[in-house]
Amino acid sequence: MKWAIPVAVLSVAGLVPVWLYSPGAAHEGEINEAAAPPAQEQQQTQQQTTAPQTTGSAPKTTGSAPKTTGSAPRTTTQQQQAQNRTVSGPAVNTSEGVVQVQVTLQGTKIVDVKALRAPNSEPTRMALPLLKQSALKAQSADIDTVSGATATSGGYKQSLQAAIDSAK
Amino acid sequence: MRRVEHVMGLPISVDLRDGDAELAESAFAWLRAADAQFSPFKPDSEVSRLDRGELTREELTPDLVEVLSLCDFYEQSTGGAFTARVPGRGLDPCAVVKGWAVQRAADMLREGGATSFCLNAGGDVVTAGEPEPGKPWRVGVRHPDLADQLSVVLGVRDGAVATSALYERGQHILDGRTGQPVSGILSVTVFSDDLAIADTTATAAFALGRDGIEWAAAQEDCEVFIVDEDRRVHSSPGLPVHIC
Numbered sequence: 001m002k003w004a005i006p007v008a009v010l011s012v013a014g015l016v017p018v019w020l021y022s023p024g025a026a027h028e029g030e031i032n033e034a035a036a037p038p039a040q041e042q043q044q045t046q047q048q049t050t051a052p053q054t055t056g057s058a059p060k061t062t063g064s065a066p067k068t069t070g071s072a073p074r075t076t077t078q079q080q081q082a083q084n085r086t087v088s089g090p091a092v093n094t095s096e097g098v099v100q101v102q103v104t105l106q107g108t109k110i111v112d113v114k115a116l117r118a119p120n121s122e123p124t125r126m127a128l129p130l131l132k133q134s135a136l137k138a139q140s141a142d143i144d145t146v147s148g149a150t151a152t153s154g155g156y157k158q159s160l161q162a163a164i165d166s167a168k
Numbered sequence: 169m170r171r172v173e174h175v176m177g178l179p180i181s182v183d184l185r186d187g188d189a190e191l192a193e194s195a196f197a198w199l200r201a202a203d204a205q206f207s208p209f210k211p212d213s214e215v216s217r218l219d220r221g222e223l224t225r226e227e228l229t230p231d232l233v234e235v236l237s238l239c240d241f242y243e244q245s246t247g248g249a250f251t252a253r254v255p256g257r258g259l260d261p262c263a264v265v266k267g268w269a270v271q272r273a274a275d276m277l278r279e280g281g282a283t284s285f286c287l288n289a290g291g292d293v294v295t296a297g298e299p300e301p302g303k304p305w306r307v308g309v310r311h312p313d314l315a316d317q318l319s320v321v322l323g324v325r326d327g328a329v330a331t332s333a334l335y336e337r338g339q340h341i342l343d344g345r346t347g348q349p350v351s352g353i354l355s356v357t358v359f360s361d362d363l364a365i366a367d368t369t370a371t372a373a374f375a376l377g378r379d380g381i382e383w384a385a386a387q388e389d390c391e392v393f394i395v396d397e398d399r400r401v402h403s404s405p406g407l408p409v410h411i412c
Binding site for chain 2: 102161
């Protein structure tokens with residue numbers, strides 16, 4: 001799917017400061033809200049969203065491999081796309097190295113910024129990627145299925161998923 | 169319509185809320201065929217024949233070429249931590265085949281007209297539509313220590329959720345760079361719109377150990393929920409957490 005979506009070119013100019021910005025308090029995983037550009041810049045990046053991008057983004061180092069999966073029919077995520085969409089900027093050479101970012105937009109609001117490529121320098125490590133940290137909790141809840149529950153047949157018999165499968 | 173079968177050594181559950189019940193049969197038939205074609209444990213599979221040198225690259229089916237190119241992509245992307253060719257062992261593309269084959273089974277259900285279903289293959293999940301109007305599929309992620317508890321619940325409509333963890337098979341994921349079992353992470357869950365991507369990303373992140381946390385988070389189109397050995401949770405802001 002991701003390889004089938006035309007990726008819009010986003011001017012990285014407004015986003016380079018994101019990476020250059022060295023947040024003082026970006027430790028221990030609070031979302032680095034400072035990483036979002038100011039509202040005015042968001043507006044600009046919106047307007048600069050233009051033509052489909054033909055160059056691959058950074059994680060696709062082999063290019064040919066992901067395309068082959070694109071042949072499988074995918075009809076997914078229309079609802080999710082209506083809420084969120086991601087755009088990848090071009091890879092840009094800066095004095096610190098190559099930077100490429102991806103932003104997730106909800107409407108016109110930037111809700112996430114992710115580095116597809118970032119130089120291995122201190123400010124980058126502090127700021128990217130944006131991961132929240134929290135303590136592990138245990139809960140039980142009404143669910144439809146379980147991820148990670150049942151790797152083997154023996155394990156399956158005693159698993160939550162087996163209980164769900166037999167309950168309905 | 170619900171059905172569970174064991175294919176590829178995995179319990180595979182189909183929960184089909186609409187569409188023809190025969191769709192489930194065709195999906196299982198495909199999964200059995202994929203197992204026969206790609207299993208390294210079956211001497212007459214295409215993978216085994218390639219590994220014995222009985223087939224050239226040019227003679228491979230397009231499906232195996234696709235699987236191998238996915239293996240190569242993730243091997244390069246992880247610097248070799250993820251590999252289908254652990255030194256001293258034969259070619260084993262299982263880590264890619266499972267998610268890839270189950271995603272295709274889900275695609276077959278969709279093409280056959282099903283709009284609401286949940287496919288769960290050994291804990292790796294593809295969902296479509298909504299089980300009830302206005303509600304997402306609630307995908308619970310198993311707690312790494314407590315088999316009957318969940319660490320998070322995701323709300324998913326059209327999407328895929330894969331979890332790679334240590335709790336059942338022991339240390340079954342090896343670092344391809346060293347051949348040694350990996351450590352650093354207890355459980356990696358990846359949400360994406362394609363199970364081939366979600367499953368392989370989860371496995372590859374696991375193989376990277378602690379480095380896999382940021383690696384997985386930076387993968388395009390992937391949202392992660394990762395529990396490290398210190399039982400800290402690292403999660404992407406875009407993860408579709410379902411508030412129960």
